[in-house]
Amino acid sequence: DSVDKFIDAIADNEALISKESIRRYGGFYGPTCVVDFALMPGSTTNVVNQILKDMDIPLMHKQAILSAKSWGMNTSYGVGDAFANAIEDGLTAAEATQKEIETLQMVYREPIEAQGTLMDDADHSSFDVRKYMNGYKKEMTATVKAAMDDGVHYGNIVTVPAYCVGDIGHHIGQASYNMVKDDVTLNIIKATTDVIEATLRSNLDNYKTPANVLNLATGSSACATEYILELDGFNAPMVVDLLNKRFHNYVQQYPRRGAAAELHNCDFMDMIYRGFGAISDARKARSSEKIDLVPKINGFAVDLSPIAENEVIMNPQRYTYPACAITVRFSSLMRLADYPCLLTSEPITATMMTNIIALNKESAGSPARGCKNCASATLVDGKHEYCQWREAI
Structure with a gap:
């Protein structure tokens, strides 16, 4: 009714x-x-x-x-x-x-x-x-x-089953396999996932609530992606400016554009902008000291070491003209700007949200009210x- x-x-x-x-x-x-x-x-x-x-x-x-x-x-x-x-x-x-x-x-x-x-x-x-x-x-x-x-x-009943859509619909879809045929793209996903795991494990004794774990999972991946972006001399404000300018030109070129056309670009921009804030604060705090960069999400330290340990990401010269390898990682990140779902990372957040909702079944877990x-x-x-x-x- x-x-x-x-x-x-x-x-x-x-x-x-x-x-x-x-x-x-x-x-x-x-x-x-x-x-x-x-x-x-x-x-x-x-x-x-x-x-x-x-x-x-x-x-x-x-x-x-x-x-x-x-x-x-x-x-x-x-x-x-x-x-x-x-x-x-x-x-x-x-x-x-x-x-x-x-x-x-x-x-x-x-x-x-x-x-x-x-x-x-x-x-x-x-x-x-x-x-x-x-x-x-x-x-x-x-x-x-x-x-x-x-x-x-009722809001949770319609929400939880929908979390399977990403995995079945495209995370394991053919397009995903086509995309990660590129070594750099695959290893950006791998390194980001490794950052999430290393960070979550290193903070096991620090969590107070399930939300702490979820926020750190998404925050650590944001830091990892922004950090990789900065390895090629770019940062979130530059990319947000670029993709916004492109959007307004895209509207004129494609008036019939699909409703979801820029959806993932938005997700990507929001992710790297969040990471930019944490990375920027960490750089300021480190100042000129020769120590590891350790961004923090709500006070929890993020472990970026898996990026430095990833042979593919740290050797971009193997994937272009060696002396000019300054845009390799950025170009793969732009490929992922259309599909950041394994960076954010949806399989992890969907699983965590399902459990958080299960612990609070009487309250509507979606949409996020913030x-x-x-x-x-x-x-x-x-x-x-x-x-x-x-x-x-």
Whole structure:
């Protein structure tokens, strides 16, 4: 009943849907995670939150509906995509808005058919996605009902199963294998993972809460990636500036760009910007002393030694004209800017979040109700006032 009311509310918020779709189409927010797990300007979650805020339905239902389109991954659709294609097909803005409303409603009314349609539009043909999703729904029904009976928040029920999407969908997909055929790219992933492991192990006696472990895992990988970037003379502010400039040019070249086009660029920028802060502080603290660089995340020391011990990363001259090997690592990092998921690292964070949610089953674990400190918003685009993180349901 609450979902039906929300579906009706989507149509009632025509002006909001129109405004957000137009802004996304024109690149108003700059690079943004349209298909996002958190709240940020231009994200689908940001729009859903605005619709839900004033609705008269139970709070837990609101949170579940919001979770479903954040970490719940209720289809791969991102707000504004139908609108953009309709505009490019020659429809008016009003007509395009109706197309957008119908698509958003379908995502919540018929999620399996909605995802099937998206796959059809992408010319997917290797297996019957509708049969697979219906089979998954059937197999999961008993587990979902048991979780409901056990008092698990509905928002967590839609979130936890979605964590498998990354691993099955692309971490072990063919594109991943194609990407890591490059030795440098593979070893950046390996070294970053080794930094995470070394850091987590060296701090085993220091943790106070499960969140400490999660924050250190993501923070250490951010430090590792930024450190590798700096080995080639680059840093986060330089890359954020570059990718933001590229985004605005990309909008003009590709008005039909997919809703998720710059999603991973945003993840990459946010990651290295976080690492930049910690690395920069560590450099200042070390000053001119000839000691190891030890950045800290919330007071926990990060062990960067696996990078120096990685033979591939420390010998870029083997992968280009030897005397001019000053952009090798950067070029591989730009490849990973389209796919930073094994740097952040999603398999680790998904596992940890599943356990953290299990320890707090009564509270909605998604979306993250806090400021992401977005690199783009902090360094380039002034868009903080459009974010809903503080108003998150």
